[in-house]
Amino acid sequence: MFELVGMPRMSGRIFGWLLISEPPQQSNNALAEVLQASKGSISTMTRFLIQLGLIERVSIPGDRRDYFQIKDHAWSQLTKQRLVQIGAFRKLAERGLDLMSAYPPQHKRRLQEMHDIHSFWERELPLLDERWEQEQNKRRLEGI
Amino acid sequence: MFELVGMPRMSGRIFGWLLISEPPQQSNNALAEVLQASKGSISTMTRFLIQLGLIERVSIPGDRRDYFQIKDHAWSQLTKQRLVQIGAFRKLAERGLDLMSAYPPQHKRRLQEMHDIHSFWERELPLLDERWEQEQNKRRLEGI
DNA sequence: CTATTTGTTCAGTGTTTACTGAACATTCAG
DNA sequence: CTGAATGTTCAGTAAACACTGAACAAATAG
Numbered sequence: 199m200f201e202l203v204g205m206p207r208m209s210g211r212i213f214g215w216l217l218i219s220e221p222p223q224q225s226n227n228a229l230a231e232v233l234q235a236s237k238g239s240i241s242t243m244t245r246f247l248i249q250l251g252l253i254e255r256v257s258i259p260g261d262r263r264d265y266f267q268i269k270d271h272a273w274s275q276l277t278k279q280r281l282v283q284i285g286a287f288r289k290l291a292e293r294g295l296d297l298m299s300a301y302p303p304q305h306k307r308r309l310q311e312m313h314d315i316h317s318f319w320e321r322e323l324p325l326l327d328e329r330w331e332q333e334q335n336k337r338r339l340e341g342i
Numbered sequence: 343m344f345e346l347v348g349m350p351r352m353s354g355r356i357f358g359w360l361l362i363s364e365p366p367q368q369s370n371n372a373l374a375e376v377l378q379a380s381k382g383s384i385s386t387m388t389r390f391l392i393q394l395g396l397i398e399r400v401s402i403p404g405d406r407r408d409y410f411q412i413k414d415h416a417w418s419q420l421t422k423q424r425l426v427q428i429g430a431f432r433k434l435a436e437r438g439l440d441l442m443s444a445y446p447p448q449h450k451r452r453l454q455e456m457h458d459i460h461s462f463w464e465r466e467l468p469l470l471d472e473r474w475e476q477e478q479n480k481r482r483l484e485g486i
Numbered sequence: 487c488t489a490t491t492t493g494t495t496c497a498g499t500g501t502t503t504a505c506t507g508a509a510c511a512t513t514c515a516g
Numbered sequence: 517c518t519g520a521a522t523g524t525t526c527a528g529t530a531a532a533c534a535c536t537g538a539a540c541a542a543a544t545a546g
Contacts (some may be wrong), residue, residue, distance in 0.1 A: 199430060199431060199434060202427065202430070203348070203427060204347065204348030206503085206504060206505090207504075207505095208504070208505075216452075217438070217452045217453055217456065218438065218442065218449075218452070218453065220449060222452065225522090226522075226523070227521095227522080235505080235506085236505065236506045236507060237506095237507085237522090237523075237524090238505075238506065238507070238508090238523095238524075238525080238526085239504075239505050239506070240523095241523060241524055241525085242504090242505090242524085242525090243504095245524090262513065262514065262521075262522070263521085263522065263523095264522080264523075268452055273455070273456065273459045273460075274459075283346065283347055286343060286346070287343060290343060294361070294362065298362070305362075305364060308360075308361045308362070308366065308412055309361055309362065311417070312361065312417065314478075315417045315418075315474060316417075318474055318477070322470055322473075326466055326470065329466075330459060330462055333462070334458075350533085350534060350535090351534075351535095352534070352535075369492090370492075370493065371491095371492080371493095379535080379536085380535065380536045380537065381492090381493075381494085381536095381537085382493095382494075382495075382496085382535075382536065382537070382538090383534075383535050383536070384493095385493060385494055385495085386494085386495090386534090386535090387534095389494090406491075406492065406543070406544065407491085407492065407493090408492080408493075
């Protein structure tokens with residue numbers, strides 16, 4: 199599934215295991231063993247997942263090893279990641295419109311639409327995320 | 343930009359040109375020439391873009407050539423594409439929860455959250471898209 | 487029917503990518 | 517200090533991918 203959305207397969211395998219592992223925090227070595235992968239690949243991919251904000255590194259007092267676990271709000275982080283892309287597309291459309299400022303509006307219609315929908319998403323997705331967080335909080339209070 | 347979101351570079355180059363070309367519809371040959379790419383690659387990538395719903399093939403009466411142009415609502419198509427992915431993630435979480443039905447809820451918390459947020463997105467993204475379409479229609483009526 | 491234009495398929499090539507395993511760096515225990 | 521455990525970096529490899537160009541197929545004009 200991670201491969202399908204353009205991420206390294208091994209990052210998906212790590213994330214997948216962290217979704218169900220008990221305890222939720224797993225060491226580099228434990229990951230390498232359960233996934234039958236090299237330490238190098240684990241090291242690279244945990245760094246990658248941390249950079250995306252999907253997992254975090256945690257320490258256990260008196261234990262020198264690093265542990266990894268899925269971050270709270272990991273999925274919201276993906277939205278933030280996506281917003282960066284959307285912003286890039288919006289800016290690209292803006293640059294195009296700028297370069298074509300002398301052309302008739304009708305000629306720029308496609309670029310304008312690209313700009314407008316990305317602006318729309320940039321405005322709405324954070325609101326959607328907020329609503330999700332609120333809904334979550336409500337549920338937790340209700341003890342669901 | 344297309345490469346960044348995991349699509350073939352050439353598909354992005356074609357789409358980019360179709361965003362600004364005049365006229366909006368361009369033949370296979372015209373694309374090959376302006377992008378300095380092989381006919382084979384154009385043929386493959388137009389098929390790819392059509393499959394995504396981003397462009398469409400159009401005919402001009404009395405002209406044997408195929409022309410391509412950006413589809414109306416191309417960007418909404420991307421949302422639909424994304425919904426397929428989100429649905430797949432939701433189903434994956436469901437399958438996990440199913441397999442773990444005997445485990446305590448606390449152990450399944452991470453999977454449950456994955457499931458819930460994807461359900462949320464599956465419910466909300468179509469609504470967002472509808473709102474966008476309505477806003478668009480309003481603007482057009484107002485002649486903006 | 488033949489020649490030309492247009493489009494598709496596919497083998498081959500070069501590039502990119504993901505992963506491994508080894509070398510290296512760091513931290514700590516004894 | 518030495519040695520063991522842990523983590524990172526990196527060269528090398530195997531697989532995947534994007535693209536080209538040529539061969540092929542289909543459609544039309546003359």
